[in-house]
Amino acid sequence: MKAGVIGAGAWGTALAQLLASDGQDVALWALEPDVVDAINAGHENPLYLANIPLSPSIRATGAMADLAACEMLLVVSPAQHLRRVVALAPAGVPLVLCSKGIEAGTSLLMSEVAQQARPGSPIAVLSGPTFAHEVARGLPTAITLACEDRGLGQRLAARIARASFRPYLSDDVIGAEIGGAVKNVLAIACGVAEGAGLGLNARAALISRGFAEMTRFGLARGARAETLGGLSGLGDLVLTCSSTNSRNFSLGKGLGEGARAADLLSNRRTVAEGAHTAPVLRDAARAAGVEMPVVEAVCALLADAAPLAAVIDALLARPLRPE
Ligand SMILES: NC(=O)C1=CN([C@@H]2O[C@H](COP(=O)(O)OP(=O)(O)OC[C@H]3O[C@@H](n4cnc5c(N)ncnc54)[C@H](O)[C@@H]3O)[C@@H](O)[C@H]2O)C=CC1
Numbered sequence: 001m002k003a004g005v006i007g008a009g010a011w012g013t014a015l016a017q018l019l020a021s022d023g024q025d026v027a028l029w030a031l032e033p034d035v036v037d038a039i040n041a042g043h044e045n046p047l048y049l050a051n052i053p054l055s056p057s058i059r060a061t062g063a064m065a066d067l068a069a070c071e072m073l074l075v076v077s078p079a080q081h082l083r084r085v086v087a088l089a090p091a092g093v094p095l096v097l098c099s100k101g102i103e104a105g106t107s108l109l110m111s112e113v114a115q116q117a118r119p120g121s122p123i124a125v126l127s128g129p130t131f132a133h134e135v136a137r138g139l140p141t142a143i144t145l146a147c148e149d150r151g152l153g154q155r156l157a158a159r160i161a162r163a164s165f166r167p168y169l170s171d172d173v174i175g176a177e178i179g180g181a182v183k184n185v186l187a188i189a190c191g192v193a194e195g196a197g198l199g200l201n202a203r204a205a206l207i208s209r210g211f212a213e214m215t216r217f218g219l220a221r222g223a224r225a226e227t228l229g230g231l232s233g234l235g236d237l238v239l240t241c242s243s244t245n246s247r248n249f250s251l252g253k254g255l256g257e258g259a260r261a262a263d264l265l266s267n268r269r270t271v272a273e274g275a276h277t278a279p280v281l282r283d284a285a286r287a288a289g290v291e292m293p294v295v296e297a298v299c300a301l302l303a304d305a306a307p308l309a310a311v312i313d314a315l316l317a318r319p320l321r322p323e
Pocket residue numbers: 007008009010011012013030031032048076077078079081085098099100101130131132133269270271273
Protein backbone atom coordinates (compact mmCIF):
# COMPACT_ATOMS: atom_id res chain seq x y z
CA MET A 1 0.00 0.00 0.00
CA LYS A 2 1.72 3.20 -1.12
CA ALA A 3 1.15 5.73 1.64
CA GLY A 4 0.49 9.45 1.58
CA VAL A 5 0.16 11.90 4.44
CA ILE A 6 -1.88 15.10 4.22
CA GLY A 7 -0.60 17.78 6.59
CA ALA A 8 3.03 18.32 7.64
CA GLY A 9 2.62 19.68 11.15
CA ALA A 10 4.28 17.82 14.01
CA TRP A 11 1.98 14.79 13.85
CA GLY A 12 1.82 14.45 10.04
CA THR A 13 5.62 14.66 9.84
CA ALA A 14 6.05 12.10 12.64
CA LEU A 15 3.62 9.71 10.93
CA ALA A 16 5.43 10.13 7.60
CA GLN A 17 8.67 9.31 9.40
CA LEU A 18 7.05 6.21 10.94
CA LEU A 19 5.74 4.99 7.57
CA ALA A 20 9.10 5.63 5.89
CA SER A 21 11.04 3.78 8.59
CA ASP A 22 11.05 0.57 6.51
CA GLY A 23 12.46 2.44 3.51
CA GLN A 24 9.16 2.71 1.59
CA ASP A 25 8.39 5.95 -0.24
CA VAL A 26 5.95 8.29 1.51
CA ALA A 27 4.35 11.32 -0.13
CA LEU A 28 3.76 14.17 2.35
CA TRP A 29 1.51 17.09 1.41
CA ALA A 30 2.44 20.35 3.18
CA LEU A 31 0.60 23.64 3.12
CA GLU A 32 3.69 25.83 3.44
CA PRO A 33 6.22 25.91 0.54
CA ASP A 34 9.00 26.48 3.11
CA VAL A 35 8.14 23.16 4.73
CA VAL A 36 8.16 21.36 1.35
CA ASP A 37 11.61 22.80 0.59
CA ALA A 38 13.07 22.03 4.03
CA ILE A 39 11.91 18.40 3.90
CA ASN A 40 13.06 17.74 0.32
CA ALA A 41 16.36 19.63 0.49
CA GLY A 42 17.42 19.16 4.11
CA HIS A 43 15.30 16.20 5.34
CA GLU A 44 14.02 18.17 8.29
CA ASN A 45 10.93 20.13 9.32
CA PRO A 46 12.28 22.90 11.55
CA LEU A 47 8.92 24.70 11.61
CA TYR A 48 6.91 21.88 13.20
CA LEU A 49 9.21 19.01 14.24
CA ALA A 50 12.62 20.49 14.94
CA ASN A 51 15.75 18.44 15.64
CA ILE A 52 14.45 15.20 14.11
CA PRO A 53 16.41 14.06 11.01
CA LEU A 54 13.82 12.77 8.51
CA SER A 55 14.04 9.78 6.20
CA PRO A 56 15.06 10.55 2.60
CA SER A 57 12.14 8.27 1.56
CA ILE A 58 9.76 11.10 2.51
CA ARG A 59 8.95 13.24 -0.53
CA ALA A 60 7.14 16.47 0.34
CA THR A 61 4.85 18.25 -2.09
CA GLY A 62 2.47 21.18 -2.23
CA ALA A 63 0.41 19.56 -5.00
CA MET A 64 -2.36 17.20 -3.90
CA ALA A 65 -2.22 15.57 -7.39
CA ASP A 66 1.13 14.02 -6.36
CA LEU A 67 -0.80 11.79 -3.93
CA ALA A 68 -2.93 10.28 -6.73
CA ALA A 69 -1.05 6.95 -6.76
CA CYS A 70 -1.41 6.44 -2.99
CA GLU A 71 -3.48 3.52 -1.70
CA MET A 72 -3.82 4.93 1.82
CA LEU A 73 -3.98 8.58 2.89
CA LEU A 74 -3.39 9.71 6.48
CA VAL A 75 -5.24 12.99 7.03
CA VAL A 76 -3.45 15.06 9.68
CA SER A 77 -4.63 18.65 9.27
CA PRO A 78 -6.06 20.64 12.18
CA ALA A 79 -9.69 19.59 12.70
CA GLN A 80 -11.14 22.91 11.55
CA HIS A 81 -9.34 22.60 8.17
CA LEU A 82 -10.10 18.92 7.56
CA ARG A 83 -13.17 19.53 5.37
CA ARG A 84 -11.22 21.68 2.93
CA VAL A 85 -8.15 19.44 2.61
CA VAL A 86 -10.18 16.22 2.32
CA ALA A 87 -12.18 17.78 -0.53
CA LEU A 88 -8.88 18.31 -2.38
CA ALA A 89 -7.61 14.75 -1.76
CA PRO A 90 -7.74 12.06 -4.47
CA ALA A 91 -11.18 10.37 -4.50
CA GLY A 92 -11.87 6.77 -3.52
CA VAL A 93 -8.66 6.20 -1.51
CA PRO A 94 -9.03 4.99 2.11
CA LEU A 95 -8.71 7.97 4.45
CA VAL A 96 -7.14 7.41 7.88
CA LEU A 97 -8.24 10.40 9.96
CA CYS A 98 -5.66 11.47 12.57
CA SER A 99 -7.04 14.91 13.55
CA LYS A 100 -8.69 15.35 16.96
CA GLY A 101 -11.63 17.70 17.23
CA ILE A 102 -15.23 18.57 16.45
CA GLU A 103 -16.07 20.88 13.56
CA ALA A 104 -17.31 24.35 14.55
CA GLY A 105 -20.61 25.33 12.97
CA THR A 106 -21.73 21.74 12.30
CA SER A 107 -20.75 19.87 15.52
CA LEU A 108 -19.68 16.99 13.27
CA LEU A 109 -16.93 14.53 14.11
CA MET A 110 -14.08 14.18 11.62
CA SER A 111 -15.45 10.96 10.07
CA GLU A 112 -18.78 12.70 9.46
CA VAL A 113 -17.02 15.71 7.91
CA ALA A 114 -14.90 13.45 5.68
CA GLN A 115 -17.97 11.50 4.54
CA GLN A 116 -19.56 14.78 3.43
CA ALA A 117 -16.38 16.16 1.83
CA ARG A 118 -15.34 12.94 0.04
CA PRO A 119 -18.39 10.66 -0.23
CA GLY A 120 -17.43 7.12 -1.16
CA SER A 121 -13.91 7.17 0.30
CA PRO A 122 -13.50 4.42 2.95
CA ILE A 123 -12.76 5.88 6.38
CA ALA A 124 -10.71 4.85 9.42
CA VAL A 125 -9.63 6.75 12.53
CA LEU A 126 -6.16 6.59 14.13
CA SER A 127 -6.15 8.04 17.64
CA GLY A 128 -4.42 7.49 20.96
CA PRO A 129 -1.74 8.67 23.38
CA THR A 130 0.91 9.69 20.87
CA PHE A 131 3.16 12.71 21.32
CA ALA A 132 4.58 13.35 17.84
CA HIS A 133 8.22 13.82 18.85
CA GLU A 134 8.24 10.47 20.71
CA VAL A 135 6.80 8.58 17.71
CA ALA A 136 9.29 10.30 15.40
CA ARG A 137 12.11 9.07 17.66
CA GLY A 138 10.79 5.49 17.54
CA LEU A 139 9.76 5.29 21.21
CA PRO A 140 7.20 2.58 22.12
CA THR A 141 3.63 3.69 21.38
CA ALA A 142 0.18 2.05 21.21
CA ILE A 143 -2.82 3.53 19.40
CA THR A 144 -6.40 2.71 18.39
CA LEU A 145 -7.16 2.12 14.70
CA ALA A 146 -10.94 2.19 14.26
CA CYS A 147 -12.62 1.10 11.04
CA GLU A 148 -16.11 -0.32 10.45
CA ASP A 149 -14.77 -2.53 7.63
CA ARG A 150 -12.78 -5.16 9.54
CA GLY A 151 -10.80 -6.38 6.51
CA LEU A 152 -9.73 -2.87 5.57
CA GLY A 153 -8.86 -2.12 9.21
CA GLN A 154 -6.58 -5.17 9.30
CA ARG A 155 -4.83 -4.14 6.07
CA LEU A 156 -4.32 -0.57 7.32
CA ALA A 157 -3.06 -1.80 10.69
CA ALA A 158 -0.55 -4.11 9.00
CA ARG A 159 0.77 -1.23 6.90
CA ILE A 160 1.05 1.20 9.84
CA ALA A 161 2.37 -1.16 12.55
CA ARG A 162 6.07 -1.15 13.44
CA ALA A 163 8.08 -2.96 16.11
CA SER A 164 7.56 -0.02 18.48
CA PHE A 165 4.19 1.23 17.14
CA ARG A 166 1.21 -1.00 17.90
CA PRO A 167 -2.25 -0.24 16.47
CA TYR A 168 -5.13 -1.95 18.32
CA LEU A 169 -8.13 -2.58 16.04
CA SER A 170 -11.65 -1.41 16.84
CA ASP A 171 -14.84 -0.96 14.83
CA ASP A 172 -16.05 1.93 17.04
CA VAL A 173 -15.13 4.91 14.86
CA ILE A 174 -17.30 7.41 16.76
CA GLY A 175 -15.91 6.26 20.12
CA ALA A 176 -12.30 6.66 18.97
CA GLU A 177 -13.03 10.16 17.72
CA ILE A 178 -14.89 11.36 20.82
CA GLY A 179 -12.04 10.35 23.13
CA GLY A 180 -9.48 12.34 21.13
CA ALA A 181 -11.69 15.41 20.81
CA VAL A 182 -12.87 15.60 24.43
CA LYS A 183 -9.50 14.88 26.08
CA ASN A 184 -8.04 18.05 24.52
CA VAL A 185 -10.59 20.19 26.40
CA LEU A 186 -9.97 18.31 29.64
CA ALA A 187 -6.20 18.75 29.21
CA ILE A 188 -6.77 22.52 29.25
CA ALA A 189 -8.55 22.09 32.61
CA CYS A 190 -5.63 20.08 34.04
CA GLY A 191 -3.21 22.72 32.78
CA VAL A 192 -5.22 25.37 34.60
CA ALA A 193 -4.93 23.36 37.82
CA GLU A 194 -1.15 23.18 37.31
CA GLY A 195 -0.78 26.88 36.50
CA ALA A 196 -2.93 27.95 39.44
CA GLY A 197 -1.01 25.69 41.84
CA LEU A 198 -4.09 23.66 42.81
CA GLY A 199 -2.08 20.49 43.41
CA LEU A 200 -2.03 16.91 42.18
CA ASN A 201 -5.24 15.89 44.01
CA ALA A 202 -7.08 18.46 41.90
CA ARG A 203 -5.49 17.10 38.73
CA ALA A 204 -6.53 13.53 39.56
CA ALA A 205 -10.07 14.72 40.34
CA LEU A 206 -10.24 16.54 37.00
CA ILE A 207 -8.98 13.48 35.11
CA SER A 208 -11.54 11.14 36.65
CA ARG A 209 -14.50 13.53 36.72
CA GLY A 210 -13.50 14.62 33.20
CA PHE A 211 -13.50 10.99 32.12
CA ALA A 212 -17.03 10.69 33.53
CA GLU A 213 -18.02 13.65 31.31
CA MET A 214 -16.33 12.07 28.28
CA THR A 215 -18.18 8.81 28.95
CA ARG A 216 -21.60 10.49 29.37
CA PHE A 217 -21.16 12.46 26.16
CA GLY A 218 -19.71 9.52 24.25
CA LEU A 219 -22.50 7.11 25.24
CA ALA A 220 -25.07 9.73 24.22
CA ARG A 221 -23.40 9.91 20.78
CA GLY A 222 -23.37 6.11 20.35
CA ALA A 223 -19.78 5.39 21.42
CA ARG A 224 -18.95 2.20 23.33
CA ALA A 225 -17.76 2.41 26.94
CA GLU A 226 -14.77 0.12 26.33
CA THR A 227 -13.50 2.40 23.54
CA LEU A 228 -13.72 5.43 25.84
CA GLY A 229 -11.81 3.47 28.50
CA GLY A 230 -9.14 2.45 25.96
CA LEU A 231 -6.12 4.06 24.30
CA SER A 232 -8.06 6.69 22.34
CA GLY A 233 -10.03 7.83 25.40
CA LEU A 234 -8.65 7.32 28.88
CA GLY A 235 -5.14 6.58 27.57
CA ASP A 236 -4.89 9.85 25.67
CA LEU A 237 -6.58 11.74 28.52
CA VAL A 238 -3.92 10.59 30.99
CA LEU A 239 -1.08 11.47 28.60
CA THR A 240 -2.33 14.91 27.69
CA CYS A 241 -3.31 15.85 31.24
CA SER A 242 0.16 15.07 32.60
CA SER A 243 2.72 17.04 30.65
CA THR A 244 3.61 20.45 29.28
CA ASN A 245 4.58 18.57 26.10
CA SER A 246 0.85 18.89 25.41
CA ARG A 247 -0.10 22.16 23.71
CA ASN A 248 -3.56 21.96 25.31
CA PHE A 249 -2.14 21.42 28.81
CA SER A 250 0.30 24.32 28.25
CA LEU A 251 -2.51 26.60 27.13
CA GLY A 252 -4.40 25.76 30.31
CA LYS A 253 -1.28 26.33 32.41
CA GLY A 254 -1.02 29.82 30.97
CA LEU A 255 -4.66 30.47 31.85
CA GLY A 256 -4.06 29.18 35.36
CA GLU A 257 -1.11 31.55 35.72
CA GLY A 258 -3.45 34.43 34.93
CA ALA A 259 -2.86 35.08 31.23
CA ARG A 260 -5.83 35.88 28.95
CA ALA A 261 -6.86 33.26 26.40
CA ALA A 262 -6.84 35.78 23.55
CA ASP A 263 -3.20 36.65 24.28
CA LEU A 264 -2.17 32.99 24.57
CA LEU A 265 -3.92 32.06 21.33
CA SER A 266 -2.87 35.01 19.17
CA ASN A 267 -0.05 34.47 16.71
CA ARG A 268 0.56 30.83 17.62
CA ARG A 269 1.70 28.62 14.75
CA THR A 270 0.87 25.28 16.36
CA VAL A 271 -2.65 24.13 17.09
CA ALA A 272 -4.30 23.71 20.53
CA GLU A 273 -7.40 21.84 19.34
CA GLY A 274 -9.18 22.01 22.69
CA ALA A 275 -9.68 25.77 22.36
CA HIS A 276 -11.66 25.24 19.14
CA THR A 277 -13.50 22.12 20.30
CA ALA A 278 -14.54 23.42 23.76
CA PRO A 279 -17.46 25.71 22.79
CA VAL A 280 -18.70 23.27 20.14
CA LEU A 281 -18.58 20.39 22.63
CA ARG A 282 -20.35 22.46 25.32
CA ASP A 283 -23.18 23.35 22.90
CA ALA A 284 -23.50 19.76 21.63
CA ALA A 285 -23.61 18.46 25.22
CA ARG A 286 -26.25 20.99 26.25
CA ALA A 287 -28.33 20.07 23.18
CA ALA A 288 -28.07 16.37 24.14
CA GLY A 289 -28.91 17.08 27.80
CA VAL A 290 -25.48 15.87 28.95
CA GLU A 291 -23.88 17.63 31.95
CA MET A 292 -20.22 18.59 31.38
CA PRO A 293 -19.26 21.01 34.18
CA VAL A 294 -15.50 20.79 33.60
CA VAL A 295 -15.99 21.55 29.90
CA GLU A 296 -18.29 24.46 30.84
CA ALA A 297 -15.58 25.82 33.15
CA VAL A 298 -12.94 25.63 30.41
CA CYS A 299 -15.28 27.51 28.07
CA ALA A 300 -15.80 30.27 30.63
CA LEU A 301 -12.02 30.74 30.97
CA LEU A 302 -11.41 30.64 27.20
CA ALA A 303 -14.10 33.27 26.67
CA ASP A 304 -12.72 35.37 29.54
CA ALA A 305 -16.28 35.28 30.90
CA ALA A 306 -15.38 34.95 34.60
CA PRO A 307 -12.32 35.32 36.86
CA LEU A 308 -10.34 32.13 37.50
CA ALA A 309 -11.16 32.08 41.23
CA ALA A 310 -14.89 32.31 40.52
CA VAL A 311 -14.73 29.45 37.98
CA ILE A 312 -12.88 27.21 40.46
CA ASP A 313 -15.28 28.13 43.30
CA ALA A 314 -18.29 27.34 41.11
CA LEU A 315 -16.92 23.86 40.27
CA LEU A 316 -16.22 23.11 43.95
CA ALA A 317 -19.63 24.40 45.07
CA ARG A 318 -21.65 22.09 42.83
CA PRO A 319 -24.21 20.03 44.77
CA LEU A 320 -22.83 16.83 46.32
CA ARG A 321 -23.89 13.78 44.30
CA PRO A 322 -23.25 10.05 43.97
CA GLU A 323 -20.15 9.13 42.00
N1 LIG B 1 1.26 16.90 17.71
C1 LIG B 1 0.87 15.74 18.24
O1 LIG B 1 1.58 15.16 19.06
C2 LIG B 1 -0.43 15.12 17.83
C3 LIG B 1 -1.38 15.82 17.09
N2 LIG B 1 -2.56 15.23 16.74
C4 LIG B 1 -3.57 15.94 15.97
O2 LIG B 1 -3.08 16.15 14.65
C5 LIG B 1 -3.69 17.32 14.10
C6 LIG B 1 -2.60 18.20 13.51
O3 LIG B 1 -1.78 18.62 14.59
P1 LIG B 1 -0.21 18.86 14.47
O4 LIG B 1 0.37 17.99 13.41
O5 LIG B 1 0.34 18.74 15.83
O6 LIG B 1 -0.14 20.37 13.94
P2 LIG B 1 0.93 21.50 14.30
O7 LIG B 1 0.39 22.33 15.39
O8 LIG B 1 2.27 20.90 14.48
O9 LIG B 1 0.96 22.34 12.95
C7 LIG B 1 -0.11 23.12 12.48
C8 LIG B 1 -0.60 22.52 11.19
O10 LIG B 1 -1.72 23.28 10.73
C9 LIG B 1 -1.60 23.43 9.34
N3 LIG B 1 -2.42 24.55 8.89
C10 LIG B 1 -2.38 25.84 9.30
N4 LIG B 1 -3.28 26.57 8.61
C11 LIG B 1 -3.91 25.71 7.78
C12 LIG B 1 -4.93 25.85 6.78
N5 LIG B 1 -5.49 27.04 6.52
N6 LIG B 1 -5.31 24.75 6.08
C13 LIG B 1 -4.74 23.54 6.32
N7 LIG B 1 -3.76 23.35 7.23
C14 LIG B 1 -3.36 24.43 7.94
C15 LIG B 1 -0.11 23.65 9.14
O11 LIG B 1 0.26 23.47 7.79
C16 LIG B 1 0.42 22.56 10.06
O12 LIG B 1 0.41 21.31 9.39
C17 LIG B 1 -4.48 17.98 15.25
O13 LIG B 1 -5.84 17.66 15.11
C18 LIG B 1 -3.89 17.33 16.50
O14 LIG B 1 -4.84 17.26 17.55
C19 LIG B 1 -2.83 13.94 17.09
C20 LIG B 1 -1.93 13.20 17.79
C21 LIG B 1 -0.65 13.73 18.23
